[in-house]
Every structure is written in structure tokens, then in C-alpha cells.
Amino acid sequence: MTAVIVQAPLLFLGLSPYAVFAATLLIDLQTMISHCNVDVRAGFWNYLLVGPELHHRHHSADKGEAKNYGAVLPGWDLLFGTFRYVPGFQPQRLGVERPEAFPDSREVWKVLAMPFQ
Secondary structure (H helix, E strand, O other), X not given: OHHHHHHHHHHHOOOOHHXXXXXXXXXXXXHHHHOOOOOXXXXXXXXXXXXXXXXXXXXXXXXXXXXXXXXXXXXXHHHHOOOOOOOOXXXXXXXXXXXXXXXXXXXXXXXXXXXXX
16 A cells, blocks of 8 residues: 555656656665664665664554654654654664563454554
């Protein structure tokens, strides 16, 4: 679904299918990089692209630490005040605060309904 949300406007704006395909590959690559469990220090580039250093904070189990909601670009986080970059920061614990309060990941419909509860 996310690919459609990205690809449809690009096609509507007149980009060729090849350009849209290339953009999709780059976005997917950036998303995979941001989710890698590696210690990559990007410095200034953290203000342009989301990498592991920023995205680890997004997955912090501590709600006070959990920021940086963008997976590719930090623009919306910068705009809405949810951007946090602290060089060398590593969350104490990743995941959720109370895992027992969430449905089993194999219960797909329950997981999909969570944002609406």
C-alpha cells in the first residue's frame, strides 16, 4: 500500500514508469538501511536521510525517547518537532513498554485494527 501512495503521485506528476521504479528501489533501499541493526554514524546526513542512528530512537520502548517517525526522510519530524538527533544515542531497550498488551503478530486482523482502538 505504501508503494501505491508513493508511486501514484509520481506517475500523476508525469514521471516515467522507469523513473518511478528507480525511485521506489531507492526508497526501499533507504528503508532497509534505516532498519539495519548496525552502528552507522551519519553526522550531518541525519538531517537529510533517516538511517539507523535516527531510526533506533523510533523503536525505543521508552515513550519519552520514541521519536523520529519518518522511515526515509526526516522532513516531517523536523516540521512537527518529533525529530531528535543525539549523536551516539542508543535506546536502553527496543520494542514496546508492555508487550503483553499487544496481540500476537500472527493475529493479523487484530494487529491491523490496533490503530483504530
